[in-house]
Amino acid sequence: MNKTELIEAIATDSDISKAAAQRVLDSVVEHVIKVVTKGDTVQLIGFGSFSSGKRAARVGRNPSTGEEIKIAAAKTVKFSAGKAFKDAVNKKKK
Incomplete structure (x- = not known):
């Protein structure tokens, strides 16, 4: 959809x-x-929560050359599904 x-x-x-x-x-x-x-959270009971998180700096590899590259720290968005949403996806009934 x-x-x-x-x-x-x-x-x-x-x-x-x-x-x-x-x-x-x-x-x-x-x-x-x-x-x-x-930096706050949006919580929709039964559906889920949207929040921000932090991803630490790390070392990665260029897949073409194999060379190590530094990947900077970054903020990320997280979504955690609520129980009712998870149950609907798994077709659990009360």
Whole structure:
């Protein structure tokens, strides 16, 4: 499912226009990015949590030459699926 298909599904389920559904989806994504960029966590009970993490500097290898290269430390985004989401994927029933 791509963004357009998701917007169509939201519009249909919520009985709103596709334009309104797109504004809602864009707003949700924008706010998740803002909060995680600040270092906070967005937790959606049953769905999961978005948070930031740190990746330490390390030494890697150039696959073409085998030469060692330094990979700088970086921030990363983490998503941890909630229990209900995991159960739905694994088709567990209560």
